[in-house]
Amino acid sequence: MLNGQFSDWRDVLSGVPQGSVLGPLLFLIYINDTDESVGGKILKFVNDTKIYHKIRFDDDIANLQFYLCNLVSWSEKWQMLFNAEKCKVVHFGFNNRKAHYFMDGVNLEHVTEETDLGVIISEDLKWEKQCSSAVSKANRIGLLGMIKRIFLTDRRKQFCYCIKA
Numbered sequence: 001m002l003n004g005q006f007s008d009w010r011d012v013l014s015g016v017p018q019g020s021v022l023g024p025l026l027f028l029i030y031i032n033d034t035d036e037s038v039g040g041k042i043l044k045f046v047n048d049t050k051i052y053h054k055i056r057f058d059d060d061i062a063n064l065q066f067y068l069c070n071l072v073s074w075s076e077k078w079q080m081l082f083n084a085e086k087c088k089v090v091h092f093g094f095n096n097r098k099a100h101y102f103m104d105g106v107n108l109e110h111v112t113e114e115t116d117l118g119v120i121i122s123e124d125l126k127w128e129k130q131c132s133s134a135v136s137k138a139n140r141i142g143l144l145g146m147i148k149r150i151f152l153t154d155r156r157k158q159f160c161y162c163i164k165a
Contacts, residue, residue: 030078030080031044031078031080033074034049034071034074037070037071037073037074038051038067038070038071038074039066039067039070040052040053040063040064040067040070041053042067042071045117048116049071049082050116051064051067051068051071053067055096055097055099061097061099064099064101065101065102068101068102068103068108071103072103072104082103082104084103084104084105084106084108085106087103087106087108087109088108088109088110088111088114089101089108089109089110089111090110090111090112090113090114090121090123091110091123092123092125096123098110113129120133
C-alpha cells in the first residue's frame with residue numbers, strides 16, 4: 001500500500017519475499033542444495049558465492065571449469081541466474097597457470113585483487129593495500145584525521161597552530 005492505494009496481486013515465479021522475517025530462512029532453504037549440485041568447494045554468504053579449487057594439474061583446471069558449468073546449470077534450474085559479467089577470477093600463488101574460465105559462455109575477468117566483505121584480497125596475499133586503505137579511511141573520518149587537521153605545523157616558524165574548540 002502506498003498513499004492509500006493497493007497494488008494488484010501478482011504470481012511470483014521465483015525468488016524470496018523481501019523484508020520479511022521468513023525471507024532469510026526461505027533463501028537459505030532455497031540455496032541449500034548448491035554445494036551438492038556444484039560438486040566443488042563453495043563458499044556462500046548472503047547473495048555472494050565463491051568457488052575455489054587448488055590447481056596443480058590440467059585435470060584440476062578442467063574440474064574447476066566443470067564446477068562453474070554445474071553452478072550455471074543449478075542457477076538456470078532454480079531461476080536464480082548469476083551475472084557472469086560481474087564474476088571474476090583471482091589466481092593465487094606464484095606458479096599458477098592462470099587459466100581462463102567461462103561461465104554461461106562469458107570469459108570471466110581475471111583481476112589481481114578483489115574486495116570481499118571489506119577486505120582487499122590480492123593474488124600475492126599481501127596486506128599492503130588493506131593497511132593503506134584502513135589508514136586512508138581513518139585519516140578521512142577518524143581521530144587521526146581530526147588531529148592532523150587541527151594541528152598544522154609550519155616548518156619555517158617551528159611551532160604549532162592550535163584551533164581551540
